[in-house]
Amino acid sequence: MRDKHYTLKNLRNGVNSIIRQVHLDHFEPDYVVGLTRGGLMPALMISHYLDVPMHTLSVSLRTSNDGPESNFWMAEDAFGVLTNEEQAINKSRWDVSRRKNILIVDDINDTGATLNWIKKDWQSSCYPNETSSWQTVWTKNVKIAVLINNEASQFKDVHYVGDSINKLDEPDVWYHFPWECWWHEDSFSG
Numbered sequence: 001m002r003d004k005h006y007t008l009k010n011l012r013n014g015v016n017s018i019i020r021q022v023h024l025d026h027f028e029p030d031y032v033v034g035l036t037r038g039g040l041m042p043a044l045m046i047s048h049y050l051d052v053p054m055h056t057l058s059v060s061l062r063t064s065n066d067g068p069e070s071n072f073w074m075a076e077d078a079f080g081v082l083t084n085e086e087q088a089i090n091k092s093r094w095d096v097s098r099r100k101n102i103l104i105v106d107d108i109n110d111t112g113a114t115l116n117w118i119k120k121d122w123q124s125s126c127y128p129n130e131t132s133s134w135q136t137v138w139t140k141n142v143k144i145a146v147l148i149n150n151e152a153s154q155f156k157d158v159h160y161v162g163d164s165i166n167k168l169d170e171p172d173v174w175y176h177f178p179w180e181c182w183w184h185e186d187s188f189s190g
Contacts, residue, residue: 004173014148015042018046021160022046031055032047032054038108078102078126102141103144106147108146116155146160
């Protein structure tokens, strides 16, 4: 296994690239969601730059004993879900005008397992049987940004990318981010 160090300079460049793509896409998130742990630093930076709130979502498929965290309220924000009282008046489950734009941020889209889990989890809370409605909201109101996108990943709905790799070409590479081993001097170099 070959180690690659992602430096603070790489982080700054990746975040700048993502912000540039968000602006060119005219996407205005109501808030940013940082995936714990790797997505927190880039999400915080993007949140400050865009001057929008940031929330966190814990989706640790490899290390969590409790399993991933479902945050259906975020999905409901994206879909404009109405309260029970509002549904009684409007006879609908959601209101398009109330939908919020959400930017989900992670450090790497490696295998796609994490982002696929979020997509399925959020769909199950709002559109369990309506695939076409869900796909419209997912690509219009919910967008994904990653510092590194593995083109060989099973998740293909990444909208904004700092850098692309292909682990089919380089299968034995492991990225180390500065927040993972900040106590080593070379983690912050570059």
